[in-house]
Amino acid sequence: MDWASIQTVVWTLVKILALVVPLMLGVAYLTYAERKVIGWMQVRIGPNRVGPLGLVQPIADGLKLLMKEIIIPAGANRGLFILGPILAIAPALAAWAVIPFTDTLVLANIDAGLLYVLAITSMGVYGVIIAGWASNSKYAFLGAMRSAAQMVSYEIAMGFALVGVLMAAQSLNLVDIVKGQAGGFWHWYFIPLFPLFLVYLIAGVAETNRAPFDVAEGESEIVAGFHVEYSGMAFAVFFLAEYANMILVSALTTLLFLGGWLSPLPFLPDGILWWLLKTGFVLFLFLWFRATFPRYRYDQIMRLGWKVFIPITIVWIVVVGAMMQTPYGHLFH
């Protein structure tokens, strides 16, 4: 290897660090925001002891989990038990490689970005399944089975929702998809693709195993689901993965349906601030859902995924395809 390629590799590693460190900070403060927001919704105060307004709380939590012992159960499969959390977090971070923050600020502007994100996030389920199986515990195994079936089902609806977006944008490149929504909020895809937007948002909640779809860890039935046997940092890694996935789904919703870094009104300047605001709003929806809805029953989750969402998406794809052939086609671009 020559000097130039070594430089490229080092520079890419620096950029990856510049992406992952703020992401991990974001994850830490998302847990804080979650506890505060849900606290206020339930007329409580939330964390307020560690530091001013409890702002150092996530750091304290992280340190506590780092100090704790990682217990590997006697009957567990040692190698896979440790592989589980790693496989959970790796896709959650790898998918961020193609997420654009502005039209120039993106780690890898690849042509099939949308497909890449879909493929990488579909691997996140392995962490859950392997963790559940390797724990050698009934509760963990049941959680893993539930989560596997749920994630595979909702991925289909999610994929079909994305088909609608790529029909409208006529591109799989995330930067091009955002550029296709230029010119004020009435050009954003959430208006012509409104049913797909709703399906994507809800399937995103199900895909990240968040309330009200958190049956994978339903504590009232199966204790804590797939991570019941995990402790210390191994347990924390599952949480990091879950929250990183939450931010990822919010960022994708922002990019695909809410215009990414574009400003809602044409005369305002575009910028990363809009991206952060919109992603923050979608994240707030996640927390709001958790504080509002009781957990779904498992068979009803499956029904919603297969018998409601998939038909809706298929019908709307046909509608978009048909409308594009009419004189009103420009409304769907």
Next chain:
Amino acid sequence: MTYTTAIFYFFSAILVFAGLRVITARNPVYAALYLVLAFFTAAGLWMLLEAEFLAIVLVLVYVGAVMVLFLFVVMMLDINLDRLREGFWKYLPLAGLVSVLLMIEMALILGGRYFGLEVMGTPSPQPADYSNTRALGRLLYTDYVYAFELAAVILLVAIVAAIALALRRRKDSKFIDPAEQVKVKRDERLRIVKMAPVKREEWGARGEESKP
């Protein structure tokens, strides 16, 4: 050795190792996990061949969906490893025949220059802005549209057949259709009974009697 060649050998070594472990691992769950690794590495190799659409779809479909369901089944089964080994010698001749066929096919491809495959020529590298997905999509929906539609119909028939084979309605099932549940009226579930008021003393006396 260029960087690309190094990557190729790295991926190939992992692929061969994972492939070997798929057939040698005793535990079926391990075998399935090694198959996942093999698919993922193969996707990496396809990426080197500039077939990024196929590579990503391989990960999306096989790693993300098919193998998940496969693992799902393998984990649920209680497999007796000794019974799996029973038919080993009986099936060996058939397996040998299949592997010889596979080897001949591979030799035909890998030793292409002895069989005049050179006339095909190596594909020229595409520019960076070339969209593999767009090219494939255009071909599938224009030149090969009938074959594509035919494949789709065959798959649809397979789906319908699988559902038809597995669908059984149990008479004693307690499943409730949520649509019916939502439509229910108060009169169907609730009966208001008018009762004459009862005096308190009588209540107390009755309560004493019914004490165990």
